[in-house]
Amino acid sequence: MEAxxxxxxxxxxxxGVYLMLRARTFPVVLGLTLLxxxxxxxxxxxxxxxxxxxxxxxxxxxxxxxxxxxxxVLTAIVISFAMTAFVIMLSLKARAELGNDHxxxxxxxxxxx
Amino acid sequence: xxxxxxAPVLIPLLAGTGLLxxxxxxxxxxxxxxxxxxxxxxxxxAVMLLATVxxxxxxxxxxxxxxxxxxxxxxxxRLAAWxxxxxxxxxxxxxxxxxxxTDRGSRHFHSMYQLQLLGLNGAFLTGDLFNLFVFFExxxxxxxxxxxHGGGARRIRAGLHxxxxxxxxxxxxxxxxxxLYGVLGTLNMADLAVKxxxxxPEDVGMARTxxxxxxxxxxxxxxxxxxHLWLPAAYSATSAPVVALFAIMTKVGAYCLLRVGxxxxxxxxxxxxxxxxxxxxxxxxxxxLLGALGALSADELKRQIAYLVVVSVGLLLTAxxxxxxxxxxxxxxxxxxxxxxxxxxxxxxxVIASRRGAALDRLxxxxxxxxxxxxxxxxxxxxxxxxxxxxxxxxxxxxxxxQAALESARWPWILxxxxxxxxxxxxxxxxxxxxxxxxxxxxxxxxxxxSASIExxxxxxxxxxxxxLLAVMGLLALCVGLLAASGPMVDFCTATADQxxxxxxxxxxxxxxxxAGVNP
Numbered sequence: 001m002e003a004x005x006x007x008x009x010x011x012x013x014x015x016g017v018y019l020m021l022r023a024r025t026f027p028v029v030l031g032l033t034l035l036x037x038x039x040x041x042x043x044x045x046x047x048x049x050x051x052x053x054x055x056x057x058x059x060x061x062x063x064x065x066x067x068x069x070x071x072x073v074l075t076a077i078v079i080s081f082a083m084t085a086f087v088i089m090l091s092l093k094a095r096a097e098l099g100n101d102h103x104x105x106x107x108x109x110x111x112x113x
Numbered sequence: 114x115x116x117x118x119x120a121p122v123l124i125p126l127l128a129g130t131g132l133l134x135x136x137x138x139x140x141x142x143x144x145x146x147x148x149x150x151x152x153x154x155x156x157x158x159a160v161m162l163l164a165t166v167x168x169x170x171x172x173x174x175x176x177x178x179x180x181x182x183x184x185x186x187x188x189x190x191r192l193a194a195w196x197x198x199x200x201x202x203x204x205x206x207x208x209x210x211x212x213x214x215t216d217r218g219s220r221h222f223h224s225m226y227q228l229q230l231l232g233l234n235g236a237f238l239t240g241d242l243f244n245l246f247v248f249f250e251x252x253x254x255x256x257x258x259x260x261x262h263g264g265g266a267r268r269i270r271a272g273l274h275x276x277x278x279x280x281x282x283x284x285x286x287x288x289x290x291x292x293l294y295g296v297l298g299t300l301n302m303a304d305l306a307v308k309x310x311x312x313x314p315e316d317v318g319m320a321r322t323x324x325x326x327x328x329x330x331x332x333x334x335x336x337x338x339x340x341h342l343w344l345p346a347a348y349s350a351t352s353a354p355v356v357a358l359f360a361i362m363t364k365v366g367a368y369c370l371l372r373v374g375x376x377x378x379x380x381x382x383x384x385x386x387x388x389x390x391x392x393x394x395x396x397x398x399x400x401x402l403l404g405a406l407g408a409l410s411a412d413e414l415k416r417q418i419a420y421l422v423v424v425s426v427g428l429l430l431t432a433x434x435x436x437x438x439x440x441x442x443x444x445x446x447x448x449x450x451x452x453x454x455x456x457x458x459x460x461x462x463x464v465i466a467s468r469r470g471a472a473l474d475r476l477x478x479x480x481x482x483x484x485x486x487x488x489x490x491x492x493x494x495x496x497x498x499x500x501x502x503x504x505x506x507x508x509x510x511x512x513x514x515x516q517a518a519l520e521s522a523r524w525p526w527i528l529x530x531x532x533x534x535x536x537x538x539x540x541x542x543x544x545x546x547x548x549x550x551x552x553x554x555x556x557x558x559x560x561x562x563x564s565a566s567i568e569x570x571x572x573x574x575x576x577x578x579x580x581x582l583l584a585v586m587g588l589l590a591l592c593v594g595l596l597a598a599s600g601p602m603v604d605f606c607t608a609t610a611d612q613x614x615x616x617x618x619x620x621x622x623x624x625x626x627x628x629a630g631v632n633p
Contacts, residue, residue, distance in 0.1 A: 020281065025273070032280050039287040046295035069294065072243055076287055079250045083283070086257060087276055094273050097266045103277075105270040 005045050012038035025091035025101045032087060036080035044073045117165065118174040118189045120158045121197050121234040124151060129227030136220065145212045148223045152205045155230065159198040166194045167605065169612060171622035173240070181240075181623045182304040188240035188623055191609040192445070196237040196368055199449055200361050202591060203456055204230055210460050210584035211354035218263035218352065225262075229255035229358065236365055240623055242293065242300045245369070246286050249334075253279050256362065259355045260347065271350035278343050282333045289326035296320055303623035306376050306616060310383040317384045324378055324388045331373070335366025337430060338400040341423050345407060348419035353463030356415070357456035357588075363426050364452055371433050371441065375613040376620075380436075393434030394523065398530040400427030405537035414462040414474035414545055418455060421499055421542075424534055425451035431527060432514045439517035441610035446603055447510030449595055454498040454507060457588035461491055464581050465549060476545050481553040484578075489550045491585060496542040498592055501535055506596040511535070513603065 012034050019031025047066030055067035091101070098105035128151035132144055139147075166172060172189040175181060189197075208226060216222040232252025239245050257279075261272040294300055296319045297308040312320045329340070336344040344363070348356050374389035382388070404423030411417035429451065432444030462474050465488060472479030482488060494505075501511035511531065518527040595602060612618065 020277070028277055032277065032284075035281070035284045039284050039291070043287060043291040043294075046291040048295075068300075069291075072291075072294075075243070075247060079247070079283075082254065083250070083280055086254065087280065090257070090261070090269070090273055090276055093261075094269045097264070097269045103273060105266065 001049055001051075002045075005041065005049060009038050009042050009045070012041070023103055025094060025103055028103060029084065029087055029091055033080075033084055036076070036084070040073050040076055040080070043076055044069055046072075115172060115174050117158065117162055118172045118187050118238065119176075121155060121162070121201075122187070122231060122238060124155055124158065125227040125231040125234060129224045129231060132227060133221065133224040136224070141217075144223045145216065148226060149205070149208055149212065151227060152201060152208055152230070155201040155234070156198070156205055159194065159201045162189055163191075163194040163198050165189075166191055167608075169608065169618070171619055173622055181625075182299055182301045185244045186240040186301065186303075186623055187238045188303075188619065189238060190619055190622075191605070191612050192368070192372065193237045195445065195605075195609060196364070197234055199364075199452055200230065200233050200237070203361055203452060203588075204358060206584045206587045206591075207354045207357040207456060207460070209587065210357065210581055213581050213584075215263070215352055215354050219258075221258065222262055225255045225258045226358075229259060231255075233361060233365065237368060240302050242290050242302055242305065245302075246283070246290060249286065249365075250283060252362075252365070253283070256359065259358070260351045262355055263352045268350045268352075271346045275343055275347045278333070282330050285326055285333075286330045289323045289330065292319060292323035292326070296323065301623070302373070302376055303616075303620040306379070306382065306620055307624070309377055309385050310381060312384050314384070320385050321388060324373075324385060325392075327373060328370070328389055328392060331366045331369040332396070333366070334363065335370060335430065336363050336400075336423055336426050337366075337396050338403055338427075341400060341403070341426070344423055345411075345416050345419040348422065348459075349413065349416040353460050356419075356459045360422065360452050360456040360459065363422060364429075364448055367426065367429050367433065367444075367448070370430065371444075371613065374433070375441075376616045379614065379616055381616070387436070390434055390436040393430050394521075394527075397427050397429075397431035397434050398526060400424075401431065401530050401534040402427075402537075405534035405541070408541040409537055411541070412476055414465065414476060414549070415459065417476075417541060417545060418458045418462055418499075421458070421538060422451075422455050424538060425455060425499075427534070428511065428514060428531060431531070432517065435517055435521050437517060437520060438607060438610045438614060439520065440514070441613060442603065442606035443510065443513035443517045445606040445609055446513055446595075446599075447507075449602075450498065450506045450510045450592055453588045453591050453595075454495060457585050457592075458495045458499055460581070460585045460588070461488070461495055464488060464578060464585065465492070467578065469549075476548050478548070478552045478554050485550060487582070489546070491582065491589070492546055492550070494589060495585075496546060498589070500538045500542055502539070504596075506592050506599070509596065509599055 016031045016035030016038055019027045022028055047069035050065045053063050053065045055065045057064050095101050166189055174187040176185045229252055232248050232255055235248035236245060236252060239248055257276050260275055261268050296316045297305060299305055299308060309320060333340040378385050378388035380386055401424055404420050404427055407420035408417050411420055429444050429448055432440050466474035468482035469479040498505045498507040501507035515528060515531060518524050
């Protein structure tokens with residue numbers, strides 16, 4: 001399971017970085033989204049992967065899942081969700097203002113009124 | 114007394130929410146007054162907090178009353194209170210400037226302004242690494258909104274880059290925090306400091322990786338070379354009061370580098386000791402020089418000032434990189450001067466742009482501006498302050514940094530870089546000043562380009578120019594005050610640096626169990 005998890009984090013990060021370096025806003029937004037998925041998985045795994053164990057310590061429990069990463073991931077998901085929403089709105093605004101979806105607003109067209 | 118620690122977070126939160134909800138209910142002047150009053154209260158709170166902690170006491174506030182390593186803790190020591198006061202004072206004058214008409218540009222300016230302060234204050238106070246991330250996101254989300262405030266193609270384009278870059282930075286931050294938690298099992302900064310010092314040998318590599326990832330994140334926020342390229346574009350495109358407030362944003366990065374560098378990776382951190390200082394000094398010096406070259410090459414005043422911000426970041430981090438009490442103290446003194454000085458300069462550049470018609474703040478021949486004597490005098494004063502020439506506080510700050518540098522083994526490098534950068538900055542500003550104020554022509558030889566016309570329109574519809582100059586003068590007066598009170602200020606900075614380099618007091622205050630009754 002550890003191998004699968006780390007593979008997923010790696011593949012998502014690689015795809016995210018690749019897409020983020022593209023020249024159009026849509027792939028960039030997708031890249032950022034993939035990157036946040038990767039980091040969410042990573043955070044989730046930072047408390048070690050445990051299956052079928054309760055997230056609390058109580059008498060008689062021999063092992064447990066670390067509950068803190070779950071709380072961290074929840075926070076990170078909420079924040080990244082809000083950020084994605086914002087960056088999509090900004091990209092749409094940039095498309096409207098600059099007349100194209102190039103991340104640099106393509107100067108030759110951007111200068112036209 | 115412990116409630117005082119959380120007040121700088123609560124006041125902007127409540128004020129920002131109140132402003133958001135009451136936007137349709139109360140008129141603009143009432144919102145302006147409310148916002149200014151809220152910032153005024155924050156200044157008062159910061160002064161009280163500073164007075165309380167100046168004795169060396171470290172105040173803590175356990176959120177939800179969970180004891181420290183398990184819950185989130187807010188910590189106010191000398192450095193945090195110092196930063197809070199600078200932020201609140203800066204915000205007051207920037208807001209005063211914005212109230213003269215700039216705040217009409219978007220509907221939620223005032224609530225976003227308070228939320229930005231919430232993020233800043235929280236970042237300075239928090240003692241938990243993940244909570245620092247959350248406050249970073251709050252301040253960034255507010256700054257995205259403020260940054261594109263007023264709109265226009267140029268602002269949106271610069272804003273898009275700023276947002277995407279910072280989102281990538283946030284992802285790095287999470288990777289770093291996750292790694293530290295995975296290795297050490299805690300996110301409380303004081304607890305991390307204790308555990309990092311006892312890192313088992315097989316985990317040292319991971320801990321160092323996480324530490325350097327954090328370094329990259331903070332360097333991005335602080336605009337340290339090679340992560341400085343976003344700053345000139347972003348700062349020169351946005352509106353004046355916003356960029357004046359942003360003068361503290363690079364200092365957030367510098368603050369985090371200092372805090373994390375001394376607390377978690379300080380001299381007593383065992384296997385991960387001195388992780389940051391070996392990077393800070395060379396990168397700081399390169400930042401200084403590249404910033405100064407940028408200032409020479411800039412073709413408009415705002416961009417030039419933005420490069421001078423990069424220069425100041427370089428000098429600041431060079432001072433912090435000296436890793437001595439004198440160096441950090443000099444940096445803290447210089448930090449105040451550069452924050453207020455560059456903020457005043459950005460505001461002044463906007464005033465200048467509003468009086469030069471279509472020439473705006475471009476460094477070309479333009480029409481003669483009204484009140485040229487007064488504006489020119491202020492320009493001269495601010496330029497001296499920012500470049501660091503005697504007799505103003507900029508010079509004292511720079512002098513203290515150089516004096517502290519003499520104790521370092523690398524003093525020739527530091528002196529050569531700092532003095533060269535100073536000379537280049539002086540040439541750049543001298544040239545801009547002579548172009549702006551002496552080379553004037555009747556009529557406007559520059560054809561107005563459409564992207565500039567929006568700004569020109571905004572200037573025409575902006576309020577009273579003299580009131581705007583008042584905000585500039587207020588910030589400059591603060592610098593004069595800093596100069597007049599140099600003795601006590603330097604003493605305080607030295608005490609702060611001493612507290613930072615001996616983090617046991619901080620760690621003890623945070624980790625002391627609740628039952629011991631540490632709360633006064």
